[in-house]
């Protein structure tokens with residue numbers, strides 16, 4: 001069990017309506033929409049907030065010290081603040097760091113904000129900056145690089161491949177149906193299996209509709225110490241634990257790693273929290289799924305599934321909203337992806353499910369424990385474990 | 393040692409990230425820049441809670457987080473709060489040196505904003521001096537529609 005100085009709960013959740021483009025607002029105004037929503041949700045005034053934790057992707061909007069530029073909208077005027085950026089995991093890291101700040105005793109009420117206005121910059125150009133200039137930058141292809149499927153695809157028969165493609169399409173349709181029930185989601189389109197199977201091929205077997213979009217949006221969470229949290233809300237969502245795992249970045253040798261960061265992250269989280277059967281002890285999982293192939297792969301990694309069990313679960317609808325183990329009731333990252341907010345949205349959506357406040361995409365079964373993952377280059381993983389019951 | 397000397401023995405890889413950005417004004421700022429372009433009018437915005445008139449205007453008051461929509465027409469004349477004179481040249485600068493930057497508080501506003509000063513003898517710059525906006529003939533709905541401020 002991880003030792004925390006004191007318990008911390010999520011007491012306010014806010015997000016924007018995510019869209020491809022938001023020319024009607026500036027970055028400051030976009031952030032303000034999420035901050036306003038979180039304050040309203042917690043029924044707090046900005047004066048009640050002690051510290052503001054701010055984050056997004058470096059280079060994406062070409063803003064230097066964005067946390068200072070955005071002060072008018074994020075409410076950090078004359079407050080303590082810090083800016084955090086860890087690539088795709090930024091939103092998850094923001095939650096972990098804010099939890100650490102509050103559990104440490106430094107501050108009682110903290111506001112954390114993740115945002116991205118992806119329409120204003122060049123995401124792929126920005127991502128290129130992470131590649132080592134001596135070795136890899138000249139051949140970077142942004143978020144679509146990665147040949148990690150090759151060794152597994154080569155071992156499959158044509159028949160097995162066709163079945164996999166069908167399951168991937170079914171999964172994408174399922175996530176689109178979930179997103180259609182989430183008013184905040186970016187892509188809320190009715191998809192058919194044929195739409196997915198016939199969409200443009202990007203990098204075999206990855207098709208356009210398998211992939212996440214570029215969104216503009218923001219997410220804000222308010223975290224409070226135990227005493228404050230119980231005074232602020234009768235539905236606190238406790239942050240029981242979180243784990244972050246990395247690989248040696250920028251090194252080709254990572255391919256020989258025996259265990260993925262997802263598996264290692266989950267192993268540590270489960271050990272610390274006495275989880276021996278995640279499918280039974282966790283009620284729902286909000287996964288950072290940049291595409292449906294990784295969604296399928298990472299189910300196995302995060303949930304310690306037997307080979308083929310992931311395909312079986314999806315085919316039988318077990319991960320659907322009404323299933324035994326719903327994954328991404330929100331529609332997931334393939335539906336909504338304002339990168340600096342994306343990982344925080346996983347935590348936000350998991351918290352709403354525990355509260356029972358997810359609205360039309362509320363999971364029908366009782367949700368007491370939820371897990372949320374973050375993903376970033378090169379395969380950083382974070383897991384946040386949220387509970388309805390106050391941790392001991 | 394100079395870079396040229398280093399390059400004789402240390403190999404290097406030149407790098408350049410060319411990233412294009414586009415920043416949307418949003419509905420709120422669009423009003424400000426449309427007025428500036430079409431009517432040479434400078435608008436501030438007033439916070440009903442703090443009673444402060446902001447220039448540049450903004451849709452949210454950073455101090456109290458109120459939504460702001462009470463537009464106030466400001467004068468094209470104002471007072472110089474501070475200034476600096478730049479005598480060296482850099483590729484990103486807006487004009488050739490010497491460049492005079494000033495913080496100007498327009499009549500009717502409670503906050504100052506930074507812009508250029510011209511038609512002025514650098515020796516005669518004084519805090520508190522009165523200045524007036526000079527507008528471009530061909531305006532394009534950006535802050536450079538104000539060409540510079542000159543002493544009056």
Ligand SMILES: [Zn+2]
Nearest residue numbers: 439442453456
């Ligand atoms: Zn105010």
